[in-house]
Structure formats: C-alpha cells, structure tokens
Amino acid sequence: ELKTDDIQSDIFVGKQKHNQLFYFFTIHDAASFKRHLAADIAPIVTSVTQIPHVHRQPLVAVNIAFSHAGLLALDVNYEDNSLNDEIFENGQAASAVTSLNDDTASWVPQFKDAENPIHGVIILASDNIQLIDRQVACIQSDCGPSISKVYSLPAAVRPGCHAGHEMFGFLDGIAQPSIRQLHKTHFPGQNVVDAGVIITGAVGDVDGEGNPIKRADWAVGGSFLAFRQLQQLVPEFNRYLLQNAPAGEGDLQSRADLMGARMVGRWKSGAPVDLAPTADDPELGADPQRNNNFTYEHEGSDLRSDQSRCPFTAHIRKTRPRADLTSIGFDDKPNSIMRAGIPYGQEVTPEEQASGTTIHERGLAFVAYQSQLAKGFQFIQQSWANATNFPPKKTPPPEEIGFDPIIGQATGAQARLVSGLDPNDTSGSLSIPQFVISRGGEYFFSPPISALRGHLAG
Ligand code: N7H
Known part of the structure; x- marks a missing residue:
C-alpha cells in the first residue's frame, strides 16, 4: 500500500x-x-x-x-x-x-x-x-x-x-x-x-x-x-539542423526536421521515429495507446545493426533502451525516472531566430525523481547518454556509437561524436556542438x- x-x-x-x-x-x-x-x-x-x-x-x-x-x-x-x-x-x-x-x-x-x-x-x-x-x-x-x-x-x-x-x-x-x-x-x-x-x-x-x-x-x-x-541553445540548434540536413527528397526544412527527429527519437508531435521513420504523424504522436508502444525491434530487421528507423544514439533510445537491453538479457526498468521538468525563459525572438544566436537564456528546468540517484538520473547521464559505447553489442562494431546528441556531454576537448543520424549513411559520425548547456x-x-x-x- x-x-x-x-x-x-x-x-x-x-x-x-x-x-x-x-x-x-x-x-x-x-x-x-x-x-x-x-x-x-x-x-x-x-x-x-x-x-x-x-x-x-x-x-x-x-x-x-x-x-x-x-x-x-x-x-x-x-x-x-x-x-x-x-x-x-x-x-x-x-x-x-x-x-x-x-x-x-x-x-x-x-x-x-x-x-x-x-x-x-x-x-x-x-x-x-x-x-x-x-x-x-x-x-x-x-x-x-x-x-x-x-x-x-x-x-x-x-x-x-x-x-x-x-x-x-x-x-x-x-x-x-x-x-x-x-x-x-x-x-x-x-x-x-x-x-x-x-x-x-x-x-x-x-x-x-x-x-x-x-x-x-x-x-x-x-x-x-x-x-x-x-540551458538550450534553440536558434543554434535550428540553424545546425538546416546546415546539416541529410540529402534526399523533400525541401530543406523537412529534411532538417528529419535530422531533429532522429536526434530525439521522436518527431515534434511526439510520434516515435521507430514507428514513423520518414515523416511526422501527429495523430500517432497524440495517441497514448500507440505513441509509446514500440521496442526498436522489427521483424526482418537486425536489432544489432539496423538504424534505418531510429539511431542508436537518439535521446529517447539512449535514456530508455527498451529491446537494446532486453534482447541481451538486461532490463531498463530499474533505471526508470519520473520526469517533472518544465521550460524556463522566453520564446525565441525573431532577432535570435534570424541570427541563429541565443541572446536570452532559455531551457529546461529538469526535474527527475528516483529512489536511488546511482540508478536514476546520474546513471542515465553518465552510463548511457555520455557513454560512447552504449547501447552495447551492436554490430558491425561501430568504432564509436557516440553521445546522446541532445544531452550527451563530452569531457574537455573531446569531440562530441554522434553516429547514425544520417539515414543515408548510418555508419557515419558527426561531431556535434553542445546545444544543451548544464547551468548546474x-x-x-x-x-x-x-x-x-x-x-x-x-
Ligand atoms: Fe529527455 N528533448 O526535447 O529532446 N526528452 N530531454 N532527458 N528524456 C524526452 O518521451 C529533452 C533529459 C529522458 O521512456 C523527450 O516524454 C531535452 C535528461 C527519458 O522512452 C524529449 C532535455 C535526462 C525520457 C526530451 C532533456 C532525460 C526522455 C520525449 C534537456 C536524464 C523518456 C518525450 C534540455 C538524464 C524515454 C517523452 C522513454 C524523453 C528532450 C533532458 C531523460 C522530447 C531538450 C537530463 C528517460
């Protein structure tokens, strides 16, 4: 009780x-x-x-x-x-x-x-x-x-x-x-x-x-x-997506949106890329019966190597690996956290959007609840998001899977390498600037x- x-x-x-x-x-x-x-x-x-x-x-x-x-x-x-x-x-x-x-x-x-x-x-x-x-x-x-x-x-x-x-x-x-x-x-x-x-x-x-x-x-x-x-560098994030949008069909903005969705693992509507890999599906995003109902595992696809739907590094995959762990005998349940964060700061101004540069601080007042910090927040940040060899047992062994592109933090001069984002070449890596800055x-x-x-x- x-x-x-x-x-x-x-x-x-x-x-x-x-x-x-x-x-x-x-x-x-x-x-x-x-x-x-x-x-x-x-x-x-x-x-x-x-x-x-x-x-x-x-x-x-x-x-x-x-x-x-x-x-x-x-x-x-x-x-x-x-x-x-x-x-x-x-x-x-x-x-x-x-x-x-x-x-x-x-x-x-x-x-x-x-x-x-x-x-x-x-x-x-x-x-x-x-x-x-x-x-x-x-x-x-x-x-x-x-x-x-x-x-x-x-x-x-x-x-x-x-x-x-x-x-x-x-x-x-x-x-x-x-x-x-x-x-x-x-x-x-x-x-x-x-x-x-x-x-x-x-x-x-x-x-x-x-x-x-x-x-x-x-x-x-x-x-x-x-x-x-x-802190979130929103104009910088948006500009980066436009400048690094993958090649392919569709206009620049929709290719930039695909890049953003692959970084997060969800489209802006919430639709998971594992279920909607090529285009946003707002109905799926809004449907609680479906928007969480995926494991990254698909028939006929190899969970160890297939990133065509969702990169191994995607934020929601790094922070809750689902079948990436259960398929190899581990479980992500003990590492669950209750998230209660809320945005802070003002909306992006037209000036910031046009220049691609943050003037006013904004971001996420991140709050996570757990019974043990060593299993919850600290573990997820340190052993999953920041761990360049996580999720494990992927093949062919990518030299480096890399960081969570949203919250992963490199040390000092280390490059923030992230693999798998480009759907045309999921073996490639990008060295990505930090768009989320810890203010403590x-x-x-x-x-x-x-x-x-x-x-x-x-
Ligand atoms: Fe993350 N984002 O906008 O990209 N996060 N997060 N997060 N996050 C989630 O599924 C975001 C942060 C988790 O169960 C969504 O509810 C941003 C930290 C976990 O499938 C989005 C920041 C940590 C989940 C974001 C940030 C986590 C999750 C999808 C910082 C822990 C659930 C919405 C500014 C160390 C995964 C949703 C699951 C989801 C974003 C921080 C963890 C959109 C911008 C620091 C466990």
Whole structure:
C-alpha cells in the first residue's frame, strides 16, 4: 500500500500547472525554521492524493525538498545511514565534473557557492503566477529571517500551440514509468515498475542483489529529486539542423526536421521515429495507446545493426533502451525516472531566430525523481547518454556509437561524436556542438509529508 497522502505531489506528476517557481533557500536559524516547517509549511504541502481531484487541488501546489547540507543544517538526528545515498550526500557540485562531464564554469554561481549553500528548494506550481508570488511572500513572512532566498528560477508551460512542448519544439511528458501500486491502467509500451524504483523504502527499492535498501523510518515515502538547470541553445540548434540536413527528397526544412527527429527519437508531435521513420504523424504522436508502444525491434530487421528507423544514439533510445537491453538479457526498468521538468525563459525572438544566436537564456528546468540517484538520473547521464559505447553489442562494431546528441556531454576537448543520424549513411559520425548547456543544479530529498511535521521538525 502506498500512502499517497504522505507523498509529495510533484513526484507523481499529474497535469502540469501553467507556472512554476523553484525557490532555493538557505537556513539561518534551524530551531526557528523547524517550528515554521511544522506549523506553516507542512499544512500547505500538496500530496499525491490531492492532485487527481479538482476540488481538492490547491490553487498553488507547494512541495519542499532538502539537500544533504540542508538536512545537516536542520540539526536533527540524521545519521550516515538515514538515507543511504552517497551521491546525494556528496551533492551535485562534487561529482558534476567527474560523473556528468559538466563544465562548472557554465554553472550558475549559486549552485557552486560553498559559502552560502543551498539547503532546500520550495517548488510552487499554479495556473496563476500572481498566486505563486503571493504564496512565496507568505512563506517568507511566516519564516522571517530563519531562511533566505539564495536563487530562484521561474518556469512556465510554453504559450499557445507550443504548450507541452519543450524549447526545441518537441512534445514532452509522453513516456513516464507506470507505478504498479498506484496506477490502475498502463498504456501500451509503458515501463511498469514497482513504487520503490521512485519512492524510498517502498516495494522494489532494492540493491543489485534484490535486498531492500536501508532507510530510516522517517524517510520511507520520499524520493530523491535531481534538479538541473539545462540551458538550450534553440536558434543554434535550428540553424545546425538546416546546415546539416541529410540529402534526399523533400525541401530543406523537412529534411532538417528529419535530422531533429532522429536526434530525439521522436518527431515534434511526439510520434516515435521507430514507428514513423520518414515523416511526422501527429495523430500517432497524440495517441497514448500507440505513441509509446514500440521496442526498436522489427521483424526482418537486425536489432544489432539496423538504424534505418531510429539511431542508436537518439535521446529517447539512449535514456530508455527498451529491446537494446532486453534482447541481451538486461532490463531498463530499474533505471526508470519520473520526469517533472518544465521550460524556463522566453520564446525565441525573431532577432535570435534570424541570427541563429541565443541572446536570452532559455531551457529546461529538469526535474527527475528516483529512489536511488546511482540508478536514476546520474546513471542515465553518465552510463548511457555520455557513454560512447552504449547501447552495447551492436554490430558491425561501430568504432564509436557516440553521445546522446541532445544531452550527451563530452569531457574537455573531446569531440562530441554522434553516429547514425544520417539515414543515408548510418555508419557515419558527426561531431556535434553542445546545444544543451548544464547551468548546474543540486540533489535534494523530497521527504514524506509526515517528516515535515515529525522527524525533520524535531
Ligand atoms: Fe529527455 N528533448 O526535447 O529532446 N526528452 N530531454 N532527458 N528524456 C524526452 O518521451 C529533452 C533529459 C529522458 O521512456 C523527450 O516524454 C531535452 C535528461 C527519458 O522512452 C524529449 C532535455 C535526462 C525520457 C526530451 C532533456 C532525460 C526522455 C520525449 C534537456 C536524464 C523518456 C518525450 C534540455 C538524464 C524515454 C517523452 C522513454 C524523453 C528532450 C533532458 C531523460 C522530447 C531538450 C537530463 C528517460
């Protein structure tokens, strides 16, 4: 049984609110803040139970999560094995270069400022931005000087017909794991996983041998939140596609669109290239019965060598390899994450589009929930997206399969080689500039709501 009224709402994303604010804070006075946490914040934190019922939905959904430094600053009983996640305990800055290939020179200074560490994040979501501002002002005045803002990032669903699409233009939020203990129906092709893949201490939160990971009692029902501010160079991306569009029939724009679709693994409508390899199919993209129902395996085609439909490097294939792993006796289910990202920044201006150069920062406020960072976000970025020999056992062995063209990060001067994108010559590679720039982030623990009143306020 999952206690959904004790689990914070953002972990199992429902319908996305139009606006979100990520409010990063630092704690100055633990004793005073803990009183406000229990008395003022816990009562307004939204649970999973509240979300599906319109009449129970708050006007502003509020979630709160703490970094390791934040849990230490709270000065509660927080032993080494309370959470048992080394990556969380080290913090994102510590392993960003070695594990993620980040260039921390591009990081927002507040994410790497050891003097003034980020202790937590409050995530506010509403269809009305004024209500978010009012709620933040209210929390600030309740908490007084016990905490202060270090940094904040406003984010919003894109306007008009772009709603639901990320900044490069692709429909997002299609493929999420389905939780066996929570969701009554599963769409074809969805990964059905135990709650413990996302929720700490729930069924399925296990190590490599299948033994339950030890979590303190107060931490059962939480989830680790990987936050990343990922800048997207949209005009540069669009220009690159036009300049490198594969030869073939059709006008330049449609060949550029094919290149973009092969990088992502889906067309802008969401239609998977594995099912629609040559042209977008918006009906397919919009149909949840079909848009996730594929494995990359086809009769009469060799899964080890055939990239005619979908490159091995395509973003959604690198981040969820489906039959690339199951066909060789592995499974991608334990590495599932719940994604709750939302775009930030303004729309591309005509000036930026014409010049092919970004002037205003925009991108994805990336949020992923998982019960173990070593299996979830960090694993996917490090061992799949950045691993040039992944997926494995492809033949003839491409010298290098290469990086995920969307999020793959090379180290230092290493070229960002990506193979398979040109449908006319899938053995060829391109050295692709980086269009997604990490501006940094932090790892947080989103505790069960009971802990906000109980253990963490104690
Ligand atoms: Fe990704 N994009 O627009 O290209 N992503 N992503 N992602 N992503 C997905 O299927 C994108 C990022 C995953 O189950 C879609 O819902 C961009 C990180 C996973 O088949 C699109 C950025 C990580 C999936 C994008 C970004 C992931 C997925 C298709 C950064 C993890 C599901 C929509 C700016 C380390 C795969 C959908 C599956 C889907 C894009 C980041 C992982 C369009 C622009 C950092 C697991």
